Amino acid sequence: MIRFRRAPRVPRLTTRMSPRDLVSEALGGLLQRPGRSALTSLGTVLGVGTFVAVLGLTATTSAQIDSTFNALTATEVTVEDTGGGDADDVPLSFPDDAQQRVEKLHGVEHAGVYWQVGLEGREDDTVRATLTGDAGDGERGASVVAADPGLLGAVEPTLREGRLFGAWHSEHRQPVAVLGAGLASRLGITSLENAPAVHIGGRAFTVVGILDDVERQTSLLLSVIVPRTTAEDIWGPPDDSSRAKMLVSTDVGAARQIADELPVALDPAHQDRFGAVPPPDPKALRSSVSNDLGQLFLLLACVCLVIGAVGIANTTLVAVLERTPEIGLRRALGARGIHVTGQFLTESAVLGLLGGLVGASVGTLVVVGVAVAQHWTAVVEPLTVATAPAAGMLTGLLAGVYPAWRAARIQPVEALRR
Amino acid sequence: MTEPGPAPEGATAPPPPPVIEFHGVGLTYPGPPPVPALLPCDLTVLTGDYVTVVGPSGSGKSTFLNIAGLLDRPTSGRYLLDGVDTGAVGDAGRTALRGRRIGFVFQSFHLLPHRSALENVTLALLYNGTPRGQRLALAREALERVGLGHRLDAVPSRLSGGERQRVAIARAVVARPSLLLCDEPTGNLDTVTAESVLSLLDQLHGEGMTLLVITHDREVAARGRRTVTIRDGVLREREQQHEESGVRT
Ligand SMILES: Nc1ncnc2c1ncn2[C@@H]1O[C@H](COP(=O)(O)OP(=O)(O)OP(=O)(O)O)[C@@H](O)[C@H]1O
Numbered sequence: 001m002i003r004f005r006r007a008p009r010v011p012r013l014t015t016r017m018s019p020r021d022l023v024s025e026a027l028g029g030l031l032q033r034p035g036r037s038a039l040t041s042l043g044t045v046l047g048v049g050t051f052v053a054v055l056g057l058t059a060t061t062s063a064q065i066d067s068t069f070n071a072l073t074a075t076e077v078t079v080e081d082t083g084g085g086d087a088d089d090v091p092l093s094f095p096d097d098a099q100q101r102v103e104k105l106h107g108v109e110h111a112g113v114y115w116q117v118g119l120e121g122r123e124d125d126t127v128r129a130t131l132t133g134d135a136g137d138g139e140r141g142a143s144v145v146a147a148d149p150g151l152l153g154a155v156e157p158t159l160r161e162g163r164l165f166g167a168w169h170s171e172h173r174q175p176v177a178v179l180g181a182g183l184a185s186r187l188g189i190t191s192l193e194n195a196p197a198v199h200i201g202g203r204a205f206t207v208v209g210i211l212d213d214v215e216r217q218t219s220l221l222l223s224v225i226v227p228r229t230t231a232e233d234i235w236g237p238p239d240d241s242s243r244a245k246m247l248v249s250t251d252v253g254a255a256r257q258i259a260d261e262l263p264v265a266l267d268p269a270h271q272d273r274f275g276a277v278p279p280p281d282p283k284a285l286r287s288s289v290s291n292d293l294g295q296l297f298l299l300l301a302c303v304c305l306v307i308g309a310v311g312i313a314n315t316t317l318v319a320v321l322e323r324t325p326e327i328g329l330r331r332a333l334g335a336r337g338i339h340v341t342g343q344f345l346t347e348s349a350v351l352g353l354l355g356g357l358v359g360a361s362v363g364t365l366v367v368v369g370v371a372v373a374q375h376w377t378a379v380v381e382p383l384t385v386a387t388a389p390a391a392g393m394l395t396g397l398l399a400g401v402y403p404a405w406r407a408a409r410i411q412p413v414e415a416l417r418r
Numbered sequence: 419m420t421e422p423g424p425a426p427e428g429a430t431a432p433p434p435p436p437v438i439e440f441h442g443v444g445l446t447y448p449g450p451p452p453v454p455a456l457l458p459c460d461l462t463v464l465t466g467d468y469v470t471v472v473g474p475s476g477s478g479k480s481t482f483l484n485i486a487g488l489l490d491r492p493t494s495g496r497y498l499l500d501g502v503d504t505g506a507v508g509d510a511g512r513t514a515l516r517g518r519r520i521g522f523v524f525q526s527f528h529l530l531p532h533r534s535a536l537e538n539v540t541l542a543l544l545y546n547g548t549p550r551g552q553r554l555a556l557a558r559e560a561l562e563r564v565g566l567g568h569r570l571d572a573v574p575s576r577l578s579g580g581e582r583q584r585v586a587i588a589r590a591v592v593a594r595p596s597l598l599l600c601d602e603p604t605g606n607l608d609t610v611t612a613e614s615v616l617s618l619l620d621q622l623h624g625e626g627m628t629l630l631v632i633t634h635d636r637e638v639a640a641r642g643r644r645t646v647t648i649r650d651g652v653l654r655e656r657e658q659q660h661e662e663s664g665v666r667t
């Protein structure tokens with residue numbers, strides 16, 4: 001045995017490397033070949049970009065559906081007068097008591113037939129207010145709507161003044177009218193105090209109410225609405241160009257069922273003359289978006305990510321083999337295997353992170369671009385954008401595992417022999 | 419193995435332990451077939467020594483250097499570096515010892531491409547616990563010492579062979595190791611450039627650095643205070659006067 005008089009200086013036998021050093025070494029390694037690094041992360045850019053774009057577009061379309069498809073549309077059924085095979089002979093398929101027949105159905109709140117009265121081509125095609133006086137003045141082309149009283153209920157109106165016409169007016173074919181707020185102000189009718197009248201094609205109608213707002217059929221705000229019976233008396237059944245329709249408001253959840261029953265209720269003998277349009281099924285609508293396109297694209301995004309990972313793995317592996325002398329040198333300079341592993345893992349993770357960041361930006365831009373083109377509101381979940389770079393980094397990290405492991409196994413002696 | 423270590427010369431103060439102490443150190447590469455690249459040998463290198471190693475190609479010089487540099491473990495014997503039994507420390511410990519106590523200079527320089535001279539030298543301080551803030555200053559100082567104070571930011575591809583090797587030497591000494599191992603440091607250089615590198619090694623020796631230089635060149639070998647020969651894996655110390663006569667011719 002050999003003994004020393006003095007105990008040898010015992011060194012601190014560990015080597016440490018700060019995360020900061022690790023990252024700056026990794027960046028140094030990546031910046032050695034910036035072009036290659038950029039190309040390597042392209043797969044991740046595509047993968048993450050597709051992910052963000054798909055999730056963003058799904059969120060955007062869902063929001064779009066939500067905004068158009070609210071509770072109101074879910075409780076609305078429109079019946080079209082198609083006339084079946086006798087459209088030319090039957091200008092109006094709805095029976096006179098259509099409202100009563102439909103409102104008997106379970107789950108119906110209001111129902112009413114309506115159509116646009118065509119004044120064009122008639123001797124006097126204006127709508128005028130008496131108060132504004134002279135004959136030349138008046139609204140040409142103002143919309144005149146003939147309607148069952150039930151329609152006024154179905155559109156869920158807010159009255160500014162007066163009241164709606166009712167069953168009695170309809171039954172007795174009264175010359176009464178309800179004005180939409182927009183048309184009322186255009187005609188200069190601001191109040192009902194002086195019992196104003198409107199002249200429609202020369203016929204006087206007493207204004208009984210002014211609509212401030214409606215939940216459905218907002219075009220009514222620019223119209224004058226008269227009882228359908230009165231209109232039929234004066235102008236006859238609807239023109240071919242604007243056949244009658246029926247608006248039915250229902251209880252929540254009843255709409256589709258009612259849509260099925262309506263043709264029978266209206267005219268059992270001529271069901272084919274009616275086309276009931278139920279509200280779209282919101283679930284079906286939404287899932288059609290996320291199922292068909294969304295899942296396909298998500299799959300595509302996964303494929304892109306895998307390709308991206310393989311790309312990173314491949315390049316990192318090539319880099320490891322290429323940089324074998326460097327690895328040997330680092331080992332000679334005191335780097336442990338784990339430092340080498342760490343460096344290559346960090347390099348691939350940084351590549352993935354950069355790919356993820358760029359991908360998230362590109363994906364977001366795609367969503368915004370599509371939304372702008374479609375006049376939609378772009379919706380991108382913050383969580384999606386926040387996790388996208390992390391997903392890229394994870395991809396890079398996983399891709400780097402094998403190359404980094406290989407790098408750590410390179411024996412310094414072998415590496416330096418090169 | 420029963421021989422005592424070299425007798426301490428100082429009477430009062432205990433001298434520092436030798437930098438290298440080989441006791442029957444040998445290495446046989448496991449085959450098949452097994453290659454006895456270095457037969458068990460004894461060698462002591464004291465602090466401040468300048469030892470050159472000569473021998474024909476394939477004789478085991480690099481093998482010897484790899485063992486001395488803790489890059490390879492001997493298959494027999496005991497190796498004490500600065501008095502620390504390197505056989506008793508684990509891989510992490512050997513790596514740490516290597517990073518702090520040993521500087522390497524290679525025939526092919528082994529500089530990182532795309533990194534400036536300064537960054538290349540800084541690399542030697544990365545793994546031995548030198549605080550970040552001090553690294554640049556130390557590296558600059560080391561480069562100035564090898565006469566490259568004006569080429570700090572040059573990348574290796576813009577440096578001449580001699581300059582590259584001097585960057586490598588700066589990197590090897592920047593961490594103030596106790597031992598500088600050079601494997602054919604002038605092997606890739608022409609005579610004039612080689613001279614500048616060799617005089618730099620002389621200068622380091624003059625400053626007290628312990629040097630172990632492998633060479634093919636007799637003239638290079640002659641610059642050492644001691645020369646050992648390896649032939650077919652057998653390490654032998656050569657007589658000094660023999661060498662000096664060689665230089666004179
Ligand atoms: N990993 C290894 N496995 C098996 N044999 C090896 C290995 N490394 C080296 N050798 C053999 O060991 C012997 C010594 O090799 P070494 O590299 O030490 O020679 P050298 O003296 O440095 O030669 P040169 O002057 O050409 O560099 C050679 O015969 C070589 O073939």
Ligand SMILES: [Mg+2]
Binds near residue numbers: 480
């Ligand atoms: Mg050799």
